[in-house]
Amino acid sequence: MLLARLAQVSREVGAASARSRKIALLAELFREAEPEDVPVVIPYLAGRLPQGRIGVGWKVLGRRVAPAAEPALTVREVDARLTRLGSVSGPGSQAERTALVGELMGAATEDEQRFLVGLLTGEVRQGALDAVAVEGLAEATGAPPADVRRAVMLAGSLQTVAGALLADGPGALDRFRLTVGRPVLPMLAHSASSVAEAIGRLGPSAVEEKLDGIRVQVHRDGDTVRVHTRTLDDITDRLPEVTSAARGLPGGRFILDGEVISFDADGRPRSFQETAGRVGSRVDVATAARAVPVSPVFFDALLVDGRDLLDLPLTERHAELARLVPEPMRVRRALVSGPEDTGTAEEFLAKTLERGHEGVVVKALDAAYSAGRRGASWLKVKPVHTLDLVVLAAEWGHGRRTGKLSNLHLGARTEDGSFAMLGKTFKGMTDAMLAWQTERLGKLAVEEHGWGVTVRPELVVEIAYDGLQRSTRYPAGVTLRFARVVRYREDKRPEEADTVETLLAAHPGVAP
DNA sequence: TTCCGACAGTGGGGTCGCAAT
DNA sequence: ATTGCGACCCCACTATCGGAA
Numbered sequence: 001m002l003l004a005r006l007a008q009v010s011r012e013v014g015a016a017s018a019r020s021r022k023i024a025l026l027a028e029l030f031r032e033a034e035p036e037d038v039p040v041v042i043p044y045l046a047g048r049l050p051q052g053r054i055g056v057g058w059k060v061l062g063r064r065v066a067p068a069a070e071p072a073l074t075v076r077e078v079d080a081r082l083t084r085l086g087s088v089s090g091p092g093s094q095a096e097r098t099a100l101v102g103e104l105m106g107a108a109t110e111d112e113q114r115f116l117v118g119l120l121t122g123e124v125r126q127g128a129l130d131a132v133a134v135e136g137l138a139e140a141t142g143a144p145p146a147d148v149r150r151a152v153m154l155a156g157s158l159q160t161v162a163g164a165l166l167a168d169g170p171g172a173l174d175r176f177r178l179t180v181g182r183p184v185l186p187m188l189a190h191s192a193s194s195v196a197e198a199i200g201r202l203g204p205s206a207v208e209e210k211l212d213g214i215r216v217q218v219h220r221d222g223d224t225v226r227v228h229t230r231t232l233d234d235i236t237d238r239l240p241e242v243t244s245a246a247r248g249l250p251g252g253r254f255i256l257d258g259e260v261i262s263f264d265a266d267g268r269p270r271s272f273q274e275t276a277g278r279v280g281s282r283v284d285v286a287t288a289a290r291a292v293p294v295s296p297v298f299f300d301a302l303l304v305d306g307r308d309l310l311d312l313p314l315t316e317r318h319a320e321l322a323r324l325v326p327e328p329m330r331v332r333r334a335l336v337s338g339p340e341d342t343g344t345a346e347e348f349l350a351k352t353l354e355r356g357h358e359g360v361v362v363k364a365l366d367a368a369y370s371a372g373r374r375g376a377s378w379l380k381v382k383p384v385h386t387l388d389l390v391v392l393a394a395e396w397g398h399g400r401r402t403g404k405l406s407n408l409h410l411g412a413r414t415e416d417g418s419f420a421m422l423g424k425t426f427k428g429m430t431d432a433m434l435a436w437q438t439e440r441l442g443k444l445a446v447e448e449h450g451w452g453v454t455v456r457p458e459l460v461v462e463i464a465y466d467g468l469q470r471s472t473r474y475p476a477g478v479t480l481r482f483a484r485v486v487r488y489r490e491d492k493r494p495e496e497a498d499t500v501e502t503l504l505a506a507h508p509g510v511a512p
Numbered sequence: 513t514t515c516c517g518a519c520a521g522t523g524g525g526g527t528c529g530c531a532a533t
Numbered sequence: 534a535t536t537g538c539g540a541c542c543c544c545a546c547t548a549t550c551g552g553a554a
Contacts, residue, residue, distance in 0.1 A: 019519085019550050055530095057539050094531060094538085123521090127549095131519060190517095191545080214542065229542075273526060276542055280528045376517070399521065400548085407523070426523050427545050466544085469525075479525065484545055515554075524544080533536075 001037045003078050003108065004071030005029070006044055007115035013045075014126035019135075022128045026136025035167060040079045042162040046133035047124035050079065050159055054086030056120045060098050065105035067113050078104070078116075125399055130158055137162055143170040151176035153185045153371040156232045178308045180221045180253050183228040184371045187257075187300075189361055189378035195345040198362035198379040199336055205362045206314060207345045208299055208333040210380055212272045212358040213261030214279045216296060220246045221253050238285055242296045251324045253306050258298035258331070268356045273469055299331040302369060313366045335365075349381065358382055358466075384464050385506070387412070387480075387498045388489055390419055391459045394441045395452035397426070397434070405438040405452060410463060410483065412476070413499040419457050420476045420500050427484035428464070437488075460492040461485055468507040476500045477512045 009029045013022045026045055033041040043050045085100045101120075105113055118124035128136075134152055138145040143165060151161045154176040164172035178184060192198035199205055215230040216239070225243045227236045236243060242260060262270040262278055269275075274292055281288035301321040302309055309317045321330065334348040349360050359382030367377030389410040397406030407426040411419030429437070444455035464486050471479035504511050 017549080053540060055539065059538060089530085091531070125521075127520060129520065212543085231541075233541075272543065277527050280526095280540095280542070283529070397522075399523095401522065424524060425545095428547080430547065464545090471525075473525080481525075482544055483524070513554100515552105517550105517552090519549085521548090522546090525542105527542085528540090529538105531536100531538090533534100 001033055001041060001075050002071050003073040003075050003112050003115070005032075006041065006075060007109075007111045010045065010115050010118070010124060010126050011111065013128050014124075016127075019127075019132065022126075022132050023135040023139055026128065026133055027139035030136055030140035030162075030166070033166075037075050038166050039159050039163055040075045042133065042137065043159050044075065044119060045128075045136070046158055047119070047122070047126065047129045049082060049119055051083055051086045053122070054082060054120075055088075055097060056085065056101060058121060060094070060101055061105075061117055061120060063098070063102065065102050065113070067105075067110040068107055069109070071109050071112060073104075073107055073112060123399075133158060137165065141165045141170060143173060147173050150371075154178055154182075156183050156185055178255070178303055178310055180219050180255060180303060180306075181224070181226060183217050183219065183226075183232040184255075184302065185232070186215060186217060186230055187369050187371055187378060189380045190376055192362065192379040192381050193384075195349055195360065195362060195381050196339070196342045198381055199342055199345055200339050202362055202364040202377065202379065203338050204365045205336050205345075206318070206333045206365060207336060207348050208331045208361050208363060209352050209355075209357050210359045210361050210382065211259040211261045211297055211331065212269065213259045213275045213294075213297075216242065216258055216260045217302075218242060218246050218256045218258065218296065218298075219254075220249070220251070223247065235279065238279060238282055239294060239296075240285065240289060241294055245296050245329065249324055251304055253303070254301065254324060255303040256298045256321070256325070257300035257302060258296050260294045260296050262292045262294045271469065296329065297331050298325050298329060299333075300369065301325075310369045310371065313368065314363055315365045317369065353383065382466060384466065386462055386464050386486060387503065388460050388492055388496065389422065389463050390457045390494045390497045391441065391444075391455060391461055392419055392421055392457055393452060393454040394437065395424075401426075401434065403438075404434045405441050406434065407452070408437075408461065408485070410461070410480070411457060411497075412503055413494070413497050415499075415501065419494075419497075421474055422476060422500075422503075423471075423474060423479040423483055425463065425480075425483040425485060427482075429485055433485070433488070457494055460489040460494060460497050462487050462489050468503065468510045470510060470512060476504075478504065478507075478510055 013025050016022050088096050138148040151173045152158050155161050217228045219226045225246045227242050262275045278292035301317050304320045336345050362379045364377040391408050392411040393409040394405035395407040397404045407424050411421050414420050445453040447454045463483050465480040466482040468478050469481050
């Protein structure tokens with residue numbers, strides 16, 4: 001199959017607004033694909049490379065190459081070239097990668113170039129990724145969408161399921177079962193603004209500590225232990241503590257879900273930055289582990305002694321977990337019977353925060369483990385802080401925000417009356433706010449840049465954020481975590497904005 | 513008819529490893 | 534030694550579609 005066909009379908013999918021139309025277009029293409037093309041066509045139309053990321057970003061792509069006049073590239077040839085590209089390393093590799101990308105782009109038509117750039121950067125912007133591709137695959141093969149979705153969750157991979165399905169038909173779906181050693185997509189949580197709201201929505205619940213670390217899925221089969229991240233990357237080699245902890249448990253075959261986090265000598269959780277730095281260290285793990293030891297803390301059991309627990313209610317899964325994992329290696333929790341018992345949950349949240357943790361996750365006791373979905377039966381509750389800051393600059397948006405000033409540079413007042421930038425945010429704006437701020441900031445502009453405008457520091461905006469973290473990038477030595485716009489405060493003058501001093505005072509111990 | 517769950521898009525900050533400077 | 538880039542951790546929020554209520 002020609003790449004040009006994929007580029008064309010991708011463009012049509014992007015142009016269609018109805019999801020059903022996108023699905024139909026994908027299904028049509030999947031039916032057309034030869035069996036040998038399927039392992040490439042499916043991930044490509046789901047907006048991903050089968051190889052995963054291959055070290056090509058905007059910089060390597062930067063140089064414009066004259067497009068080919070006629071389409072000639074086949075998907076298999078492109079796949080082979082990208083596999084080669086991904087294996088280039090060592091001195092001179094950057095130049096070689098750039099050259100290989102240049103050759104590929106030179107062989108591609110304009111439409112194909114656009115599609116390839118989207119694939120390589122992970123931004124196909126066609127309004128369809130894995131979930132829509134799954135629907136398309138179901139439609140193309142006549143398999144029930146829910147069954148295909150479940151198989152993909154269990155396989156942790158769309159293309160694996162696609163290959164089996166297109167080769168052997170709907171019967172092949174039965175082969176995808178929960179298996180030790182094969183990671184499944186983890187269940188995710190929604191947010192709630194309070195424990196009362198969460199319990200109101202869920203009824204009888206477990207309220208669990210939310211630890212600010214790295215999510216892990218731990219598989220053990222006898223002496224073999226594998227540790228996977230939320231995106232199913234294998235990080236076993238970086239976490240010897242987790243391997244030995246798993247080997248020390250009484251069960252021989254299990255899959256557990258939990259968080260890895262580092263505690264200091266006093267048993268207080270270290271900052272996310274410290275834990276993430278440790279987990280990210282790959283080269284000298286032993287040294288990193290001595291400086292920042294980590295502990296696994298589990299909260300769910302997906303499989304124990306070969307028994308698949310996914311469809312059991314949380315209560316039963318947790319009973320299995322408690323049988324297998326001793327208390328200190330489990331997340332603390334409180335049980336609440338319902339809205340009349342909200343006080344228990346409030347108290348547990350307060351204690352959890354005192355211990356230095358992020359917040360809590362409220363989980364419906366009767367809910368199954370919905371792998372790969374942001375199910376409504378887990379709700380996280382974290383305290384939210386707000387500040388009144390001043391807009392210092394704004395950047396032009398991309399995609400659906402093209403032509404709108406989107407990403408705001410945020411400043412807090414300093415002692416000398418100037419403003420210190422604390423970070424940026426593009427979150428929380430409605431389309432109406434985007435239109436308004438584009439107009440308003442345009443009038444306040446003092447300088448135009450390619451990326452946006454700097455403005456007179458006059459507009460005050462209320463910002464919500466989850467906490468403060470250290471920064472080497474910003475002048476105050478700190479930056480906001482997960483900053484988002486709440487509303488503009490036209491009733492406030494910039495002299496009334498919050499100061500760096502009060503911010504640091506509100507988060508003692510963060511500033512360097 | 514209205515409501516709401518699921519998705520995709522729009523980017524944020526930090527840290528590590530590697531290659532280039 | 535320092536800098537720049539890419540990958541991958543953490544993530545919030547809005548718009549939209551389409552099925553559920």
